[in-house]
Amino acid sequence: MSFREKTAWIEMVSLLGLIFWYFWPFLHPGHHGNDLVFSRLIIAAAAVLILGIVAKMVVAAFTPKAEKTPPDEREKMIETKSRRFSYAILAWAVRLALFLGVSNPALFFNGNTLLFFLMISEVMGVGYQIVQFRR
Amino acid sequence: MGKISNEIRRLRFEHGEMTQQQLAEKIQVTRQTINAIEQGKYSPSLEAAFRIAAVFGQPLESVFHYSQDE
Numbered sequence: 001m002s003f004r005e006k007t008a009w010i011e012m013v014s015l016l017g018l019i020f021w022y023f024w025p026f027l028h029p030g031h032h033g034n035d036l037v038f039s040r041l042i043i044a045a046a047a048v049l050i051l052g053i054v055a056k057m058v059v060a061a062f063t064p065k066a067e068k069t070p071p072d073e074r075e076k077m078i079e080t081k082s083r084r085f086s087y088a089i090l091a092w093a094v095r096l097a098l099f100l101g102v103s104n105p106a107l108f109f110n111g112n113t114l115l116f117f118l119m120i121s122e123v124m125g126v127g128y129q130i131v132q133f134r135r
Numbered sequence: 136m137g138k139i140s141n142e143i144r145r146l147r148f149e150h151g152e153m154t155q156q157q158l159a160e161k162i163q164v165t166r167q168t169i170n171a172i173e174q175g176k177y178s179p180s181l182e183a184a185f186r187i188a189a190v191f192g193q194p195l196e197s198v199f200h201y202s203q204d205e
Contacts, residue, residue, distance in 0.1 A: 002166075069165070072163065073179070135176055
């Protein structure tokens with residue numbers, strides 16, 4: 001597994017952790033789901049950031065040479081393709097949010113809806129990257 | 136779409152059983168990229184293809200072959 005694939009896995013796990021940590025309470029009955037709980041989001045984002053940095057440092061310590069090497073042409077191509085894929089997902093998600101917003105404008109303007117779509121598009125992008133690396 | 140095949144695996148073995156890692160270091164890509172090129176899963180840039188051919192001291196057309204689908 002290349003250094004960049006390991007990094008993509010770390011990113012994927014971190015993002016999924018962030019999604020579950022933040023959105024889990026919204027699934028519980030009785031939760032109104034309209035509040036963008038900034039304190040919870042900031043704690044989760046900080047935890048994910050710190051854990052991600054530590055995990056990447058551990059991976060880099062085991063493969064110091066690979067960490068210093070710039071991405072080669074295939075890795076750059078995979079990164080570009082995954083960005084494009086991620087953007088396409090995000091664009092469809094925004095369209096969906098707009099569509100849903102016609103009947104429920106509050107939903108479109110709900111920060112949590114947009115945050116969820118943004119995170120999902122990121123996860124899909126990283127997932128696409130992993131699939132390409134493993135092909 | 137056509138198909139690009141190559142002789143990299145054979146050439147590596149003919150050049151002192153060169154490993155994928157050694158070839159990767161010579162042309163400044165990752166071992167995974169060499170593996171993907173060898174298996175035909177990734178078509179290298181023209182520059183990388185020339186660099187691979189130069190490592191083996193062969194012309195480009197001896198290392199890479201292009202066949203067009205009917």
